[in-house]
Amino acid sequence: MLGHGTPMTRLSQLRDLGLFDASVPRYTSYPTAPHFTDAVDMAHTERWLAAVPCTATVSIYVHIPFCERLCWFCACRTQGVRRAAPVASYIETLKVEIAQVATAMAQRPKVVRLHWGGGTPTILTPAQITDLLATLHAAFDFMPGHEFSVEIDPTLVDADKIKALRAGGMNRASIGIQDFDPRIQAAIGRPQSYERTHAVVEMLRAAGVQSLNTDIVYGLPHQTLSRIARSTQQVVSLNPDRVALFGYAHVPWVAKRQQMIDPESLPPPEARLALVEQTEGQFEAAGYVPLGIDHFARPDDGLTRAAAAGRLRRNFQGYTDDGAAALVGLGASAISRFPQGYAQNAPATAAYAGRIQAGQLATVRGYVLRLEDRIRATVIERLLCDMMVDLAALRGEFGGLADVLRPGLKEVARVFDGWVDVTPDRLTLRPEGKPLARLVAASFDGFLKPGGARHSQAI
Numbered sequence: 001m002l003g004h005g006t007p008m009t010r011l012s013q014l015r016d017l018g019l020f021d022a023s024v025p026r027y028t029s030y031p032t033a034p035h036f037t038d039a040v041d042m043a044h045t046e047r048w049l050a051a052v053p054c055t056a057t058v059s060i061y062v063h064i065p066f067c068e069r070l071c072w073f074c075a076c077r078t079q080g081v082r083r084a085a086p087v088a089s090y091i092e093t094l095k096v097e098i099a100q101v102a103t104a105m106a107q108r109p110k111v112v113r114l115h116w117g118g119g120t121p122t123i124l125t126p127a128q129i130t131d132l133l134a135t136l137h138a139a140f141d142f143m144p145g146h147e148f149s150v151e152i153d154p155t156l157v158d159a160d161k162i163k164a165l166r167a168g169g170m171n172r173a174s175i176g177i178q179d180f181d182p183r184i185q186a187a188i189g190r191p192q193s194y195e196r197t198h199a200v201v202e203m204l205r206a207a208g209v210q211s212l213n214t215d216i217v218y219g220l221p222h223q224t225l226s227r228i229a230r231s232t233q234q235v236v237s238l239n240p241d242r243v244a245l246f247g248y249a250h251v252p253w254v255a256k257r258q259q260m261i262d263p264e265s266l267p268p269p270e271a272r273l274a275l276v277e278q279t280e281g282q283f284e285a286a287g288y289v290p291l292g293i294d295h296f297a298r299p300d301d302g303l304t305r306a307a308a309a310g311r312l313r314r315n316f317q318g319y320t321d322d323g324a325a326a327l328v329g330l331g332a333s334a335i336s337r338f339p340q341g342y343a344q345n346a347p348a349t350a351a352y353a354g355r356i357q358a359g360q361l362a363t364v365r366g367y368v369l370r371l372e373d374r375i376r377a378t379v380i381e382r383l384l385c386d387m388m389v390d391l392a393a394l395r396g397e398f399g400g401l402a403d404v405l406r407p408g409l410k411e412v413a414r415v416f417d418g419w420v421d422v423t424p425d426r427l428t429l430r431p432e433g434k435p436l437a438r439l440v441a442a443s444f445d446g447f448l449k450p451g452g453a454r455h456s457q458a459i
């Protein structure tokens with residue numbers, strides 16, 4: 001068993017484990033999207049939609065793939081638009097897709113959550129917001145008190161848009177911050193003042209939005225311990241209910257706009273670890289509870305309560321307490337999750353619109369889950385949510401089939417000795433091993449192979 005007492009020993013041990021060289025998925029799904037194939041098509045989605053019983057609850061995700069500004073650091077699937085026409089035409093296509101999906105779901109299940117993400121959903125005009133919400137509400141049965149959350153760019157929202165969203169039931173908002181430091185903002189192509197962000201937070205609270213999330217990012221160009229400390233202090237002063245602290249994923253081979261970022265200006269992996277651990281400490285000192293690998297929430301927040309009860313889930317948006325049986329993704333590139341598997345819409349807006357306008361569902365790829373995938377998915381999700389896997393419960397659920405985990409468990413016990421505890425009934429990642437969580441999870445990934453798809457840094 002290893003001891004990792006002094007900071008230097010810990011750092012060199014983490015280095016020996018490959019933490020600073022490895023690239024692994026973020027596991028917002030298992031299998032991850034690069035393993036989706038065209039073996040899943042619209043016929044699958046049609047069947048899977050039809051099979052959702054009326055007693056089931058579903059969540060809906062709507063993707064708005066447009067931004068007025070295109071931040072250089074951003075790896076989200078979105079495109080810059082300067083004219084209103086492409087957005088207006090996209091909304092019309094979405095409305096057709098909503099009708100198609102609702103028809104396919106003949107049993108009208110109960111919608112418990114609606115999330116608008118992107119891109120920048122607040123690029124929509126108040127009239128477009130109202131129109132899209134009316135179409136959704138005409139097509140689906142929303143449960144009273146359902147959750148409606150919206151990703152908000154503070155530089156592209158105003159009182160009228162917030163009013164339209166509130167009238168449609170928005171009760172949660174997620175605000176992109178990244179970092180408040182002007183030098184960092186200049187290097188990532190995203191100017192955004194603290195004052196503007198503060199004003200939007202005030203507007204949202206005054207409008208009655210009960211729950212606010214903020215996104216911040218470590219590992220950005222020119223980010224230092226003192227710069228991120230100041231930004232974190234400013235984030236805390238906004239008093240968000242939840243915070244997502246993402247590691248900057250520098251993947252210019254996927255997100256071409258990141259070529260605008262000078263790789264020399266990026267903190268090296270060891271510095272990234274120091275940035276994230278200092279920031280985690282700051283949030284905890286401010287009274288936030290750490291959740292999963294990269295989230296924080298107030299002690300009385302629903303996400304904190306879900307985590308305490310073992311109900312935290314990981315999905316495409318990060319962490320959630322959403323227990324719905326199915327997630328229906330609408331819009332270009334949106335991914336749906338059904339008990340049977342995943343289905344992804346055509347990623348390019350034109351291809352997506354072409355399919356929908358031709359009267360077809362827009363699914364172009366996906367994945368049919370096998371039993372083995374479900375077992376691996378459960379282990380990876382529980383690890384990244386709870387830092388612990390109840391192996392006895394897994395055997396109870398999957399019986400002897402859980403034996404597929406044996407090689408992974410053996411490898412984890414050997415490679416991560418001193419950082420994990422493995423007993424026949426439980427796999428636990430020790431608190432000091434938190435930075436290793438994605439690496440440990442990757443040991444249970446049946447698809448990862450040397451020379452396979454490139455991912456973002458493990459830390």
Ligand SMILES: C[S@@+](CC[C@H](N)C(=O)[O-])C[C@H]1O[C@@H](n2cnc3c(N)ncnc32)[C@H](O)[C@@H]1O
Pocket residue numbers: 067073074075076117118119120121151152153154175176177178215216217246247248249250
């Ligand atoms: C769709 S965007 C945010 C919504 C809105 N458009 C905005 O900019 O405020 C969702 C979040 O993904 C995160 N993100 C985007 N690109 C990233 C990257 N390369 N690495 C890490 N996080 C990233 C950012 O924190 C961002 O706020």
Ligand code: SF4
Pocket residue numbers: 066067068069070071074075076078118119120153176190
């Ligand atoms: S961070 Fe937000 S506004 Fe910037 S490009 Fe990404 S989605 Fe668009």
